[in-house]
Amino acid sequence: MVSQPHPQSLDEFRRDAEQVLDRLNAGGGPESLTQDGETRAVLLSPADYQRLLDDAEFAQTMAAIKQSQSELAAGQGRPADVAFAETRERLEAELARRDPASS
Numbered sequence: 721m722v723s724q725p726h727p728q729s730l731d732e733f734r735r736d737a738e739q740v741l742d743r744l745n746a747g748g749g750p751e752s753l754t755q756d757g758e759t760r761a762v763l764l765s766p767a768d769y770q771r772l773l774d775d776a777e778f779a780q781t782m783a784a785i786k787q788s789q790s791e792l793a794a795g796q797g798r799p800a801d802v803a804f805a806e807t808r809e810r811l812e813a814e815l816a817r818r819d820p821a822s823s
Contacts, residue, residue, distance in 0.1 A: 725749050726749065726750070726752065727752045727754050727759070728740070728752070728753060729754050730755050733751075740763070744763060744765040745765050745766075749768075750763060750768065
């Protein structure tokens with residue numbers, strides 16, 4: 721269920737769009753647009769939207785770090801210098817394959 725801060729109908733939004741946008745950009749929080757009493761959309765200020773994106777990216781990064789730590793603890797990892805050397809070898813082989821004259 722979507723919480724409805726500042727719920728308003730689409731008709732109200734059409735009529736008062738400028739005021740709604742001013743309220744959003746003044747830090748008034750999200751606005752929900754309803755149709756037939758049901759939330760159909762949520763409007764956010766650009767700053768609130770960016771904060772949401774940043775929070776999601778942080779959460780994904782933390783999940784990846786936790787997964788990596790679990791894999792390392794289970795003995796599934798390998799030293800970074802080994803992984804980098806393998807990657808370097810694969811890249812150099814691919815470059816040589818693409819342009820044999822550069823080898």
